[in-house]
Amino acid sequence: MDIVFEKVEHVYNARSPLARRALYDVNVAIRSGAYVAVVGHTGSGKSTLLQHLNGLLQPTSGAVKIGEETITSHKRPNQLKPLRKKVGVVFQFPEHQLFEETVEKDICFGPLNFGVPEDEAKRKARELIKLVGLSEDVLVRSPFDLSGGQMRRVAIAGVLALEPEVLVLDEPTAGLDPRGRKEMMEMFYRLHREKQLTTVLVTHSMEDAARYADEIIVMHEGTVWGHGTPEEIFRDADKLTAIGLSVPETVKLKQQLEKRFGVVIPSPCLTLEQTAEAIEQLFVKGERP
Amino acid sequence: MAEPILSIEGVSFRYPNQSDYAVQNVSFTAERGEWLAIVGHNGSGKSTIARMLIGLLRPERGAIRLFGRLLNDATVWEVRRRVGLVFQNPDNQFVGATVEDDIAFALENNGIPRLEMVERIREAIRQVHMEPFLHYEPHRLSGGQKQRVAIAGILALRPDMIILDEATSMLDPRGREEVLETVRRLNRQQRITVLSITHDLEEAAKADRLIVMNKGEVMAEGTPEQIFRLGSKLERIGLDLPFAVKMGSRLRERGIPLRIGYFTTEELVEELWTLYSKK
Numbered sequence: 147m148d149i150v151f152e153k154v155e156h157v158y159n160a161r162s163p164l165a166r167r168a169l170y171d172v173n174v175a176i177r178s179g180a181y182v183a184v185v186g187h188t189g190s191g192k193s194t195l196l197q198h199l200n201g202l203l204q205p206t207s208g209a210v211k212i213g214e215e216t217i218t219s220h221k222r223p224n225q226l227k228p229l230r231k232k233v234g235v236v237f238q239f240p241e242h243q244l245f246e247e248t249v250e251k252d253i254c255f256g257p258l259n260f261g262v263p264e265d266e267a268k269r270k271a272r273e274l275i276k277l278v279g280l281s282e283d284v285l286v287r288s289p290f291d292l293s294g295g296q297m298r299r300v301a302i303a304g305v306l307a308l309e310p311e312v313l314v315l316d317e318p319t320a321g322l323d324p325r326g327r328k329e330m331m332e333m334f335y336r337l338h339r340e341k342q343l344t345t346v347l348v349t350h351s352m353e354d355a356a357r358y359a360d361e362i363i364v365m366h367e368g369t370v371w372g373h374g375t376p377e378e379i380f381r382d383a384d385k386l387t388a389i390g391l392s393v394p395e396t397v398k399l400k401q402q403l404e405k406r407f408g409v410v411i412p413s414p415c416l417t418l419e420q421t422a423e424a425i426e427q428l429f430v431k432g433e434r435p
Numbered sequence: 436m437a438e439p440i441l442s443i444e445g446v447s448f449r450y451p452n453q454s455d456y457a458v459q460n461v462s463f464t465a466e467r468g469e470w471l472a473i474v475g476h477n478g479s480g481k482s483t484i485a486r487m488l489i490g491l492l493r494p495e496r497g498a499i500r501l502f503g504r505l506l507n508d509a510t511v512w513e514v515r516r517r518v519g520l521v522f523q524n525p526d527n528q529f530v531g532a533t534v535e536d537d538i539a540f541a542l543e544n545n546g547i548p549r550l551e552m553v554e555r556i557r558e559a560i561r562q563v564h565m566e567p568f569l570h571y572e573p574h575r576l577s578g579g580q581k582q583r584v585a586i587a588g589i590l591a592l593r594p595d596m597i598i599l600d601e602a603t604s605m606l607d608p609r610g611r612e613e614v615l616e617t618v619r620r621l622n623r624q625q626r627i628t629v630l631s632i633t634h635d636l637e638e639a640a641k642a643d644r645l646i647v648m649n650k651g652e653v654m655a656e657g658t659p660e661q662i663f664r665l666g667s668k669l670e671r672i673g674l675d676l677p678f679a680v681k682m683g684s685r686l687r688e689r690g691i692p693l694r695i696g697y698f699t700t701e702e703l704v705e706e707l708w709t710l711y712s713k714k
Binding site for chain 2: 295421422
């Protein structure tokens with residue numbers, strides 16, 4: 147589903163002395179099937195932006211178009227139900243949202259609420275539990291007996307059970323150890339491709355943004371500061387650093403090598419492999435300075 | 436050698452109704468003023484150790500000594516006064532309505548006279564560079580600021596040791612840097628012993644010494660340099676390697692004869708430059 151933000155503004159506590167403008171003049175388009183990373187530091191407006199994607203927040207002015215649906219300040223909240231099914235949101239620490247007696251009941255909760263027959267919901271739960279990398283015998287257990295990482299996978303299965311077309315991920319790997327982080331990011335990437343999802347990843351990890359995203363949206367002080375491919379966004383590292391954001395370690399290395407060696411490295415150096423290759427080239431072809 | 440500030444001897448622990456040990460036969464020591472990092476994957480037993488150190492959990496076997504005294508029911512209160520624990524979630528450790536009240540809470544509990552309390556709060560808030568926020572409500576602070584207030588609450592009690600239990604894992608990069616910078620300063624200037632429990636190897640690289648936990652047991656112990664030489668062994672137990680180490684091994688695979696034993700990007704650049712200019 148295509149997503150378009152048009153002149154979106156969001157003011158918290160509007161028309162009160164506590165009014166605070168969190169977003170302004172946001173114009174951005176995410177095409178169907180894209181994997182988009184949203185970066186920006188705490189307070190940049192990225193969480194507010196994210197909550198507009200399934201109508202948890204409505205713009206104070208402007209419009210958010212998601213597929214056929216348009217969300218404006220006038221839309222009544224009960225008109226947003228179809229949208230909530232199409233846009234699945236995995237919040238930070240989604241394991242805190244588990245509440246049912248068994249894993250199976252927890253995964254089935256969403257589909258049953260949307261009127262899916264019980265047999266069908268259970269069949270889906272069996273399919274999804276494997277998709278998120280757990281075994282079927284977990285279904286009968288209490289979610290609270292699982293490890294943190296397993297609980298998070300169950301919560302993600304619950305979001306996927308609604309068969310969303312857009313998957314929104316808010317810092318989905320926070321608190322996981324390095325292996326858990328990598329496994330989870332690979333899982334989302336696989337889902338993105340297999341289910342042809344439109345994926346929006348909110349992250350602090352520039353490495354993940356560089357590795358997985360087709361496009362990066364940089365938020366700064368409540369509006370879109372930059373939008374482009376990872377190559378475009380990380381080309382001008384100094385500008386990002388100036389607004390308090392970092393660049394991937396590989397790009398830092400590239401910058402330092404260029405300075406020390408007095409050369410220009412043509413590769414964008416977005417991944418370890420790409421960077422290793424670029425450095426090898428430097429050694430193979432490079433003439434003595 | 437001076438007597439260690441902390442020593443753990445043959446400690447084992449199991450949670451109720453579990454047959455597997457969460458911590459098994461673990462021994463190590465920490466010197467006064469040292470920054471010791473305990474690293475390991477989720478579930479490796481590192482947080483269980485932190486909880487035993489302040490007497491929240493009691494070992495099934497083995498002994499824990501802090502400040503030369505055995506940890507038991509009689510000494511646990513003194514230990515809690517001298518050891519501050521910063522938890523993972525910044526939202527789970529506030530009781531006061533303002534930053535000032537929050538720092539005052541522990542002082543009040545310890546019966547510190549009012550005038551001295553005022554002085555200690557002022558000193559603690561200065562040490563974490565949060566003076567402008569003294570009258571803020573904690574929920575209006577960023578994650579990094581919250582953790583610094585939690586540290587100020589500990590500092591006001593003039594601790595000998597600070598334990599960071601994944602204290603930066605929920606923070607953004609800027610918040611993480613703020614907290615680590617604060618802790619580093621306290622460690623260097625006041626010689627407060629730091630025990631940081633983490634799976635972030637960039638954080639662990641800042642420690643004087645590392646203890647690597649795997650499945651409840653100590654797998655390795657050494658300086659960051661010694662530990663990072665374990666290379667793929669660390670990756671196999673669910674940990675990561677510092678960027679420069681990973682990059683270096685990929686370059687060696689491609690036939691660039693880098694030596695081993697550098698951890699920062701700067702060191703890697705110098706190493707490459709040396710090779711390049713010799714060509």
